Amino acid sequence: MSIPGRSAPYPPPATGVPAGPRAHLLTTGNTEQYRQVLAEGIDRVGARIARTARPFTGVTPAALAPTVAAVDLDRPLADATAALDELEDVYLRDAVYFHHPRYLAHLNCPVAIPALLGEAVLTAVNSSLDTWDQSAGGTLIERRLIDWTAQRIGLGPTADGVFTSGGTQSNLHAMLLAREEACAHTTTPRRDLLPRLRILASAAGHFSVQKSATLLGLDDDAVICVPTDADRRMCPAALHAELTRCHRDGLVVMAVVATAGTTDFGSIDPLDAIAARCAAAGVRLHVDAAYGCGLLVSPTRRHLLAGIEHADSVTVDYHKSFFQPVSSSALLVRDGLALRHATYHADYLNPAPLSTGEELPNQVDKSLQTTRRFDALKLWLTLRVMGPDALGELFDEVIDRADGAWRLLAGDSRFEVVTRSALSTVVFRYLPTGPAAVLADDANRHARRALSASGEAVVAGTKVDGSQYLKFTVLNPETTVDDVAHVVDLIAAHAGRYVHERSTAVATPCPVG
Numbered sequence: 018m019s020i021p022g023r024s025a026p027y028p029p030p031a032t033g034v035p036a037g038p039r040a041h042l043l044t045t046g047n048t049e050q051y052r053q054v055l056a057e058g059i060d061r062v063g064a065r066i067a068r069t070a071r072p073f074t075g076v077t078p079a080a081l082a083p084t085v086a087a088v089d090l091d092r093p094l095a096d097a098t099a100a101l102d103e104l105e106d107v108y109l110r111d112a113v114y115f116h117h118p119r120y121l122a123h124l125n126c127p128v129a130i131p132a133l134l135g136e137a138v139l140t141a142v143n144s145s146l147d148t149w150d151q152s153a154g155g156t157l158i159e160r161r162l163i164d165w166t167a168q169r170i171g172l173g174p175t176a177d178g179v180f181t182s183g184g185t186q187s188n189l190h191a192m193l194l195a196r197e198e199a200c201a202h203t204t205t206p207r208r209d210l211l212p213r214l215r216i217l218a219s220a221a222g223h224f225s226v227q228k229s230a231t232l233l234g235l236d237d238d239a240v241i242c243v244p245t246d247a248d249r250r251m252c253p254a255a256l257h258a259e260l261t262r263c264h265r266d267g268l269v270v271m272a273v274v275a276t277a278g279t280t281d282f283g284s285i286d287p288l289d290a291i292a293a294r295c296a297a298a299g300v301r302l303h304v305d306a307a308y309g310c311g312l313l314v315s316p317t318r319r320h321l322l323a324g325i326e327h328a329d330s331v332t333v334d335y336h337k338s339f340f341q342p343v344s345s346s347a348l349l350v351r352d353g354l355a356l357r358h359a360t361y362h363a364d365y366l367n368p369a370p371l372s373t374g375e376e377l378p379n380q381v382d383k384s385l386q387t388t389r390r391f392d393a394l395k396l397w398l399t400l401r402v403m404g405p406d407a408l409g410e411l412f413d414e415v416i417d418r419a420d421g422a423w424r425l426l427a428g429d430s431r432f433e434v435v436t437r438s439a440l441s442t443v444v445f446r447y448l449p450t451g452p453a454a455v456l457a458d459d460a461n462r463h464a465r466r467a468l469s470a471s472g473e474a475v476v477a478g479t480k481v482d483g484s485q486y487l488k489f490t491v492l493n494p495e496t497t498v499d500d501v502a503h504v505v506d507l508i509a510a511h512a513g514r515y516v517h518e519r520s521t522a523v524a525t526p527c528p529v530g
Contacts, residue, residue: 034046034047034049034050035047043141051141054097055137057097057098057101058097058101061101061104061105061109062109065105065109065110066114066116069114069116069117071117071119071472071473071474072113072114072115072117072119072120072472072474072475073111073113073114073120073469073472073475074110074111074472075469075470075471075472076111077470081107081111084106084107085107088103088107113475115127115492115493116493116495117493118493118495118496118497118500119473119474119475119496119500119503119504120474120475120493121474121475121476121477121489121490121491121496121501121504122475122476122477122488122490123477123490124280124308124334124337124490124492125492126336126337126338126340126341126492126493127340127492127493127494127495128340128341128342129340129341129399129403129408131395131398131399131401131402131403132340132341132342132345132395132396132398132399133342133395134398135394135395135396135397135398135399136342136395138394138398139390139391139392139394139395142391144391145388145389145390145391146159146180146380146389146390146391146393147366147367147379147380147381147384147386147387147388147389148366148367148377148379148380148381149377149378149379150377152380152391155391155393155394156378156379156380157378158391158393158394158397159179159180159380159391159393160378160380161397162180162347162393162396162397162400163176163177163178163179163180163347163349164176165400166178166313166333166347166349167349169313169314169405170313170322170325170326170328170331170349171325171326172326172328172331172349172350172351173351175351175352175353175354176349176350176351176352176353177349177350177352177353177356177383178347178348178349178350178353178356178383179347179348179356179380179383179384180345180346180347180389180392180393181344181346181347181348181384181385181386182344182346182386183307183334183336183343183344183346184223184225184305184307184332184334184337184346185223185225185228185229186346186385186386187307187332187333187334187346187347187348188223188225188226188229188274188303188305188307188332189225189228189229189232189233189385190348190359190385191229191272191303191330191332191348191350192216192226192229192230192233192271192272192303193229193233193358193359193385194330194350194355194356194358194359195216195271195272195301195303195329195330196211196214196233196235196271197358198271198301198355198358199214199269199271199301203269210269211234211235211236212236213267213268213269214235214236214239214268214269214270214271215239215240215241215263215268215269215270215271216230216235216239216240216241216270216271216272216273216274217241217243217256217259217260217263217270217272217273217274218240218241218242218243218273218274218276219242219243219245219250219251219274219275219276219279219286220242220243220244220245220251221245221249221250221251221276221279221281221282221284222242222274222276222279222305223276223279223280223305223307226240226274226305227240241259241263243255243256243259245284247436248282248284248436248437249279249281249282249284249435249436250284250285250286250287251275251276251286251287251291253287253290253291253293253294256273256291256294257294260273260294260298260300264298270298270300271300271301272300272301272302272303272329273291273294273295273300273301273302273303274303274304274305275288275291275302275303275304275305275328276304276305276306276309277304277305277306277308277309277310277312277321277322277325278305278306278307278308278309278310278338278439278440279308280308280442281442281444281479281481281488282435282436282438282442282444283308283309283419283438283439283440283441283442284436284438284439285309285321285322285439285440287324288304288322288323288324288325288327288328289323289324289327290324291324292324292327292328295327296327301329301330302327302328302329302330303328303329303330303331303332304325304328304330304331304332305332306322306325306331306332306333307332307333307334307337307346308334308337308338308440309321309322309338309439309440310331310332310333310334310335310337310338310339311337311338311339311408311409311412312338312412313333314339314405314406314408314409314412315409315412315413316406316409316410316413317413318413318416321439328351329350329351329352329355330348330349330350330351330355331348331349331350332346332347332348333346333347333349334346335347335395335396337492338412338492339396339399339408339412340399340408340411341395341396341399342395344390344392345392345393345395345396356382356383357382359382359383359384359385360382360383366379366381366387367379367381367382411494414494415441415491415492415493415494415496416439416440416441416491418441418491418494418496418497418498418501419438419440419441419442419443419489419491420437420438421498421501422443422489422491422498422501423437423438423443425498425501425502425505426443426445426505429505431447431448431509431513432445432446432447432448432505432509433445433446433448435481435486441490441491441492442488442489442490442491443488443489443491444479444481444486444487444488445486445487445488445489446461446484446485446486446487447460447461447464447487447508447509447512447513449512449513449516452520453516453519453520456515456516456519456520457484457485458484458485459485459515459519460512460513460515460516461478461485461486461487461512462478462485463511463512463515464487464508464509464511464512464515465477465478465487465508467511467515468504468507468508468511471507473504473507474503474504474507476488476489476504476508477489477490487508489501489504
């Protein structure tokens with residue numbers, strides 16, 4: 018039946034399944050094969066996850082590389098079942114499984130099932146979110162989620178933004194806008210201004226700020242690290258001193274980058290005080306909330322982001338604290354007009370609008386990317402099935418669990434803890450006693466490697482003031498304090514054994530003769 022105002026529907030496709038190479042394309046003729054192949058893949062992954070008893074097998078690159086190298090990519094298996102059998106050997110068996118409660122290393126989370134549904138839908142339809150004529154409703158869904166996030170932050174009615182591949186791209190995009198805004202608001206020639214541009218960022222902030230400065234062609238010393246306090250939060254007084262010094266020296270601060278959730282310490286900079294300093298100096302404020310954005314939906318901890326509403330731009334990573342599959346990130350800006358700095362027109366794609374014509378909502382006008390996945394669909398389905406309060410409760414759970422881990426370690430004389438995180442990380446180290454204390458760095462490095470090789474748990478490592486430390490990052494609500502206690506004991510055993518063997522080797526004299 019035809020719909021008024023629309024052309025008559027196409028006739029149904031001819032019966033029969035495509036043959037040859039076309040048999041592997043998702044078309045109207047082989048949707049049943051699509052269902053069967055994906056169902057088998059889902060069954061394999063589900064069965065693997067159900068029986069995974071450890072987060073990692075401990076496989077080394079040297080051990081796995083020959084298996085991967087032996088695959089002849091020029092001789093296809095031509096059968097999904099055989100390919101899945103092979104995939105068990107080259108990937109699934111030895112994958113790192115973030116759903117396991119003793120995966121405690123990086124900012125990787127177990128993922129929400131509605132988001133996996135979104136992943137299946139978006140990859141099959143394969144919309145590209147650069148232009149309206151490649152995405153239609155996908156564009157509107159992304160824009161609705163941008164508006165929703167901007168409202169949660171409190172950026173105001175002129176806010177806008179765009180989904181990105183991750184926090185690094187979001188921060189790069191933000192710094193591009195900051196650079197271009199600085200150039201747009203001065204009469205100084207661009208070639209003279211660029212060497213004078215500076216970014217002030219927390220000493221505990223993310224390395225992507227330095228990478229962004231390099232990619233944007235700024236000077237090697239363009240990023241100035243602002244000192245932090247004992248809790249690894251940017252010091253407002255130190256920021257004020259740097260702002261004053263830059264002004265005195267004729268340097269132009271194009272942005273201050275505050276962090277709402279540092280990767281190592283989970284620290285949240287005092288955003289209200291920083292925003293006040295930026296406002297007084299007339300400087301753009303960017304908040305990197307890639308990690309801490311989960312607080313936007315927290316029922317109990319939203320106040321920890323107080324001041325974020327004053328930011329000019331904000332990075333959020335839904336694939337960290339909203340339990341989304343990689344990738345799912347966004348850059349939000351207070352003034353949507355700032356996104357014009359990323360706009361380039363191509364006649365074949367997004368031609369400049371005619372003065373009398375209708376302007377289509379093309380997201381490529383805001384993005385650093387052209388072709389771009391419909392990653393917003395994952396968050397959309399998660400919110401429609403679970404709702405934001407449920408996500409916030411899960412994030413609160415992992416913060417509570419990390420706080421339990423902090424208390425456990427703070428009360429264990431074998432360990433030293435750096436600071437109490439506002440989020441879900443714990444930085445600590447094993448401390449040998451007596452003369453063996455000099456072995457602390459090596460003992461902690463060894464413990465991390467040995468633990469990973471055993472496959473029983475995975476933890477991260479970092480350096481604090483030049484010394485080697487270990488790090489728990491808790492993003493799995495299934496992780497219990499008992500899980501943490503077990504991993505702590507494993508670390509102590511590995512490190513203690515290393516210290517004992519090294520001390521014994523040093524104490525045993527070499528035979529003479």
